[in-house]
Amino acid sequence: MMRTTEAIYKYLRPDKKFPHMWCPGCGIGIVMGALVRAIENTELTKDEIVLVSGIGCSGRISTYLDFNTLHTTHGRALTFATGIKLANPELTVITVMGDGDATAIGGNHLIHACRRNIGITSIIINNNIYGMTGGQYSPTTPMERKASTAQYGSIEKPFDICKLVEACGATFVARGTAFHAKMLDAMMLRALNHKGFSVVEAMSQCPVQYGRRNKLGTPMDMMQWFKDNSVSSPVFDKIPPDEVDEQFPVGVLVNKEEKDYIDRYRDIVKKAGGEVP
């Protein structure tokens, strides 16, 4: 497996300001490293890749990587990506969204992209908070956790993103964490090679807006929490529901073969008498 730094120089935009803008110890840089290593292990050229990011800390990924990049309006990355993929199915379209970007304002688009099983790899960086805007709680902030808009602790049940997208029809769903960096890029590689809609949830630490406000220690402490609480899905399934404390399953959780939207649309073109290239 190529080291990050060797791959990173091949894909970073040289004239962009480094060090990048994410806070010290933030996991997004680790996830971006995993994405770059995954892409390095495909045969994809830079021209074939379109990276579509939303608004928020994770949204800035598109400025740093040397692909066709698009930084959309908040929550709408998947809608732009759908247009790109349908207009030119040869392109490899990847979206990167944060937890709020994907499941709050972008939730409607997420569930429909899953239902359509359109050929897009959707990476959702879940740090349980709206970081860019200063630490407001998001749909994945655990109950009782504090945020700038939940000073008394969040009273909302968080989404399980992987279950959500599985229920909506995504045919490849995997979860990794910033601690499991190498496992993450193996999952992203499989997602990129998957035909149909693939989701990789990358749990990532936000040491400043989420970690400090909830006294979760150093960036490494937060990553340690990922390590201590992640279990493979077979192991997780054996834990009786009422005994599940903070554990969560990692790894490939869903992997189904199903005709994707592009193939189904090509059938329509044939039915209508159009000629498919």
Next chain:
Amino acid sequence: MNKRNEVLLQGNEACAMGALAAGMRFFAGYPITPSTEIAEFLAAELPKLNGTFIQMEDEISSMGAIIGASLAGTKSMTATSGPGFSLMQENIGFASMAEVPCVVVNVMRGGPSTGMPTRPSQGDVMQSRWGTHGDHPAIVLCPKSVLECYTLTVRAFNLAEKYRTPVIVLMDGIVGHMWENIEIPPTLEVIDRAKPTVPPEWYHPYENLPGGDITPLAPFGQGYRYHVTGMVHDRSGFPTLDHDEVEQGLKSIINKIKNNLHDIIDIEEYLLKDADICVVAYGSVARSAREAVNMARKEGIKAGMLRPITLWPFPRFHLEGITGRMKTFVIPEMNLGQVYGEVLKSCPKKAVRVTRVDGELVTPDQIFSKIQEVSS
């Protein structure tokens, strides 16, 4: 699509056919009265041409999808009505800021809110100009007939490609739903997307060249890897907060329209040469206005009509050119005076309005009686 030269068509259908004639091969939309026929027609026709039709989950995603398709190099369009048009505003602003060509059709119905889905209005005039936040230009075309639904949609695509901007085709429910016998113009000029003239290393997607030429938008995937964002950006497309770059960036988006009004603005003048009362009317109301002008002429009143075909940028100079010899401007509209307010700017103290918001078309009699009133 069979070769139909002389045909009875609905306005919505003619608009969809015009889009296909202009080379549109990507439509994303969401059902909404009174524009759904456009989507239904294209759902049947686009697959035949190996084009893409998709019904998205809402109007926000429809707008996002057509921007994505355009960035991938395909002429793209959506169609909606008031409520959907309101939802599209943020992404219309994105298309304007990121200078991505696309066409948005708004078939107006009674507003605000759910309003009167099956009744016409012209209540979205200001929204089509200022619907999205911030300072930005707008190009809005306003058909008054089924034929113009066809020809102005083609023109909308030409202006979108030429000036790398979203263009809005604004028609009221009457124009969208009425049927007319029209002759499909066999040959209409169609402007296709220009190709970049420089190699990728020299390509700056937002660098307007000397002499005001607009840098062509290279489609994603052709070797021109660049960045597109809704943030204020420098000439290479990356976010910037540098004062000069910000100023220059915003100004260039506005000036590319402002410096080409002669090419963008279209109007129709009817019996204006010797007139001293000018009716300013657009869309379906212009049909009543024309009849009212004829009625006035029979009574010896020298009335005429100026019809903005391009509603925005507003034809201010044309009005300023004739205001000297006009006693009064009569502005009939199916709203409470949105264009009336614009005419007032060019011809202060000389404008009167004939407004109707009960869901019916302003009638020739209503306009004619106002003409009589002001001419006596």
Next chain:
Amino acid sequence: MTPKNDEPIHIFSSWCKQCGICIAICPKKVLEKGPDGYPYAARPEDCILCGMCDVHCPDYAITLQAKHEVKEEVEHE
């Protein structure tokens, strides 16, 4: 301690944000926080080239046995 060419670990202090992840995650405790806050290889001989520091550095500020010409390497005093 100036890194010699055969040193396994190179750190770019211009990119490093002193987040401490590399120090904490190294299974062989090779790295320590230097007087100026930047990590340095206190026990380079213990390094087993496992790459945990490399893949977990959010800022790509640490490379292992840079075989190729390193883009930018800063002497670390």
